[in-house]
Amino acid sequence: MSAPNSKVKAGRLTPRTSMSDTNILLLITILVFVVMYVAAVVFLGSGFRKPQTFFNILNENAALIILSCGMSLVMITGGIDISVGTMTALVCMSCAVHLDYQGGSVASAVGLALLIGVLYGLVQGYIIAYLEIQPFIVTLAGMFFAKGMTTIVNADQFNVVHEGFQALKLTRIDVPFLGSVNKLGTYVPAYVEIGVIVALLVVILLFCLLRWTKLGRAFYAVGGNQQSANMLGINVKRTKFLAHFLCSVLAGIGGFVYFLHVGSGSPSHASGAEMNAIAASIIGGTMLTGGVGNIIGTFFGVVSLNTIKNIVSSLGLDEAWWTNITVAAMICIFLVIQSVVLMRKNKK
Amino acid sequence: MTSVKSKQQGSVLTQKLHSKRQLFIPIAALLVLILVNLINDPSFFAIKVGTNSTGDPVLSGNLITILDNASELAILAIGMTLVTAASGGQDISVGATIAIAGSVVLRVLCGTEARPETLQAPIIVAFLVCCVVSMLFGAFNGALVAYFKIQPMVATLILYTAGRSIAAWINNNALPIISEPSFAYYGNFIPGIAIPTPVFIAIACMIIIALVLKFTTLGLYTQSVGINPHSSRLNGINPEFIKFITYVILGLCVAVAGFIKVSRFSTINYSVVAKDIEMDAILAVALGGNALSGGKFSMAASILGAYVIQFLTTTLYTFKVDSSALPAYKAVVVIILVVLSSPVAREKMAKLWKKVAPAKTAKEAN
Numbered sequence: 001m002s003a004p005n006s007k008v009k010a011g012r013l014t015p016r017t018s019m020s021d022t023n024i025l026l027l028i029t030i031l032v033f034v035v036m037y038v039a040a041v042v043f044l045g046s047g048f049r050k051p052q053t054f055f056n057i058l059n060e061n062a063a064l065i066i067l068s069c070g071m072s073l074v075m076i077t078g079g080i081d082i083s084v085g086t087m088t089a090l091v092c093m094s095c096a097v098h099l100d101y102q103g104g105s106v107a108s109a110v111g112l113a114l115l116i117g118v119l120y121g122l123v124q125g126y127i128i129a130y131l132e133i134q135p136f137i138v139t140l141a142g143m144f145f146a147k148g149m150t151t152i153v154n155a156d157q158f159n160v161v162h163e164g165f166q167a168l169k170l171t172r173i174d175v176p177f178l179g180s181v182n183k184l185g186t187y188v189p190a191y192v193e194i195g196v197i198v199a200l201l202v203v204i205l206l207f208c209l210l211r212w213t214k215l216g217r218a219f220y221a222v223g224g225n226q227q228s229a230n231m232l233g234i235n236v237k238r239t240k241f242l243a244h245f246l247c248s249v250l251a252g253i254g255g256f257v258y259f260l261h262v263g264s265g266s267p268s269h270a271s272g273a274e275m276n277a278i279a280a281s282i283i284g285g286t287m288l289t290g291g292v293g294n295i296i297g298t299f300f301g302v303v304s305l306n307t308i309k310n311i312v313s314s315l316g317l318d319e320a321w322w323t324n325i326t327v328a329a330m331i332c333i334f335l336v337i338q339s340v341v342l343m344r345k346n347k348k
Numbered sequence: 349m350t351s352v353k354s355k356q357q358g359s360v361l362t363q364k365l366h367s368k369r370q371l372f373i374p375i376a377a378l379l380v381l382i383l384v385n386l387i388n389d390p391s392f393f394a395i396k397v398g399t400n401s402t403g404d405p406v407l408s409g410n411l412i413t414i415l416d417n418a419s420e421l422a423i424l425a426i427g428m429t430l431v432t433a434a435s436g437g438q439d440i441s442v443g444a445t446i447a448i449a450g451s452v453v454l455r456v457l458c459g460t461e462a463r464p465e466t467l468q469a470p471i472i473v474a475f476l477v478c479c480v481v482s483m484l485f486g487a488f489n490g491a492l493v494a495y496f497k498i499q500p501m502v503a504t505l506i507l508y509t510a511g512r513s514i515a516a517w518i519n520n521n522a523l524p525i526i527s528e529p530s531f532a533y534y535g536n537f538i539p540g541i542a543i544p545t546p547v548f549i550a551i552a553c554m555i556i557i558a559l560v561l562k563f564t565t566l567g568l569y570t571q572s573v574g575i576n577p578h579s580s581r582l583n584g585i586n587p588e589f590i591k592f593i594t595y596v597i598l599g600l601c602v603a604v605a606g607f608i609k610v611s612r613f614s615t616i617n618y619s620v621v622a623k624d625i626e627m628d629a630i631l632a633v634a635l636g637g638n639a640l641s642g643g644k645f646s647m648a649a650s651i652l653g654a655y656v657i658q659f660l661t662t663t664l665y666t667f668k669v670d671s672s673a674l675p676a677y678k679a680v681v682v683i684i685l686v687v688l689s690s691p692v693a694r695e696k697m698a699k700l701w702k703k704v705a706p707a708k709t710a711k712e713a714n
Binding site for chain 2: 080140142144147267324327
């Protein structure tokens with residue numbers, strides 16, 4: 001993404017490279033994450049030295065990574081989707097009821113999760129892109145709808161006992177060479193859950209989509225400036241529709257991954273996940289105004305967000321409010337850094 | 349639109365509808381709701397005079413409940429409309445800031461005791477402190493939005509995340525209860541007056557904002573900044589300051605709403621008080637036909653929107669909808685309302701109508 005180096009020999013024009021907004025923000029995110037994690041390893045020691053701590057962050061937040069990827073996608077096109085959190089709860093509850101009360105199989109549960117995602121995507125995408133209603137309002141209604149539907153499907157929390165599902169839930173994939181030796185002297189391999197593999201696949205696929213495909217570049221173009229995108233011959237409505245559609249489908253997948261991690265259905269599952277996803281996307285350098293963002297950044301956004309939570313809890317600040325206040329402070333710092341960097345860059 | 353006969357009349361009618369659209373949507377929604385209730389059960393509108401535990405006369409009935417419960421939302425809608433118009437974004441931290449405002453009121457009135465016999469400070473002092481604190485938080489949001497140029501939703505995400513935690517922190521996670529009866533007047537009834545006090549407070553707020561909009565340039569400047577900040581600057585308006593001040597005003601609205609909330613139960617639960625009220629407040633603005641991307645606004649339409657939301661909620665309750673399933677029905681109604689009022693959907697319907705209409709006129713001619 002570097003600008004063509006100037007080859008004029010006359011002294012004034014020195015070769016210069018400039019970075020796009022996307023790359024600057026990505027760099028800040030990765031830098032902050034590395035600094036934070038290294039600081040945690042050096043000063044807090046014990047827990048953070050084990051690779052498993054890092055993998056646990058991934059295990060617990062695989063669903064959030066998927067949700068955030070979808071959110072970034074929508075945010076890059078200049079929209080927003082706040083229905084993903086309650087959609088996750090809806091998917092969890094539907095799958096749980098399907099498995100335990102209706103005698104469904106794991107495969108049909110996955111199908112159900114995808115179906116919910118696809119239906120949501122079609123309806124929300126159509127209303128937003130083709131009826132031109134503000135995404136915030138449409139997805140707000142979607143959020144309310146999923147919230148209410150979850151309790152209509154089943155109002156109480158219950159744990160799933162389906163055998164095939166339990167087997168899948170407990171499947172652990174060992175990560176080679178990164179295990180640790182416990183106090184008894186036995187070697188404990190580091191592991192990740194299936195959800196993490198799904199999440200990483202999603203990250204890689206979306207990264208490729210955004211980077212190298214026509215559709216991916218169209219997302220950035222539409223987010224940057226709708227009118228010029230239109231003049232470039234991009235079908236703006238279709239692009240927007242696809243972004244929202246993909247986000248909802250990803251929320252369906254994310255919902256199942258979440259379900260796989262917690263193994264229960266409850267109306268209070270993933271409450272506030274939409275805001276966490278937005279926060280992660282922002283920390284990852286995606287801007288709500290559209291046109292700027294990176295999936296890799298989003299991945300690091302989720303990981304940094306939860307690293308700071310881990311750091312706070314291992315500092316011994318037990319009172320529940322400290323976590324939220326630190327996370328908020330972190331978002332604040334990130335936002336101010338981003339804003340200052342972009343303002344200075346635009347002034348030049 | 350059933351009386352449309354020719355193209356010309358049709359366009360005139362749509363133009364008329366367009367100019368009155370702002371107030372048209374909430375009023376139409378309200379009329380539909382009233383009609384549904386009339387058909388379902390006319391006794392919905394009955395207002396009874398009863399007495400409360402202290403023997404004072406009080407009015408009760410669904411209409412009174414709606415007016416009473418919508419007060420906080422209406423007050424918030426005032427501030428939210430201004431914020432939306434000026435900055436083209438919404439403040440999603442109002443629910444959390446209400447928790448902070450309530451927490452401050454409790455802290456000032458109770459000190460560190462859990463159940464004080466006497467108040468530690470006059471109520472007016474508590475109210476003023478709560479106003480100042482809320483305005484400071486509003487100023488924080490405003491500064492991020494106006495001076496750091498962060499998108500409003502993202503900037504207010506900070507307080508959305510931290511707000512309830514800060515509220516718990518202020519009172520050290522304790523939930524003090526105020527036993528002084530006069531404190532409960534503001535959220536319930538003043539002895540001798542049969543109408544709930546929040547209704548009066550909401551009306552007072554509306555009168556104040558109406559006067560402010562009429563006699564100051566706030567409304568005009570807000571709209572101009574919302575429509576085009578650059579040309580506003582060229583006209584000598586300071587767009588940053590206007591944006592900033594709208595957030596401070598919203599902070600004040602939040603303080604009033606928070607004060608009512610605390611007064612209703614003489615205490616609050618930080619994690620659930622005013623939960624999701626920010627979504628309802630934004631919905632009120634949208635139902636009022638205001639563009640969420642900023643610019644022109646109609647304050648009356650927003651406030652009406654707030655009452656429509658509460659009317660809808662109460663109506664759904666009378667249909668015996670479970671309170672936890674309520675959002676699903678609300679969502680369906682909202683989507684129908686918003687889709688029907690969108691310009692694109694209107695155009696499509698008009699086209700459909702045109703397709704149907706010539707066939708009809710042809711038949712009539714034959």
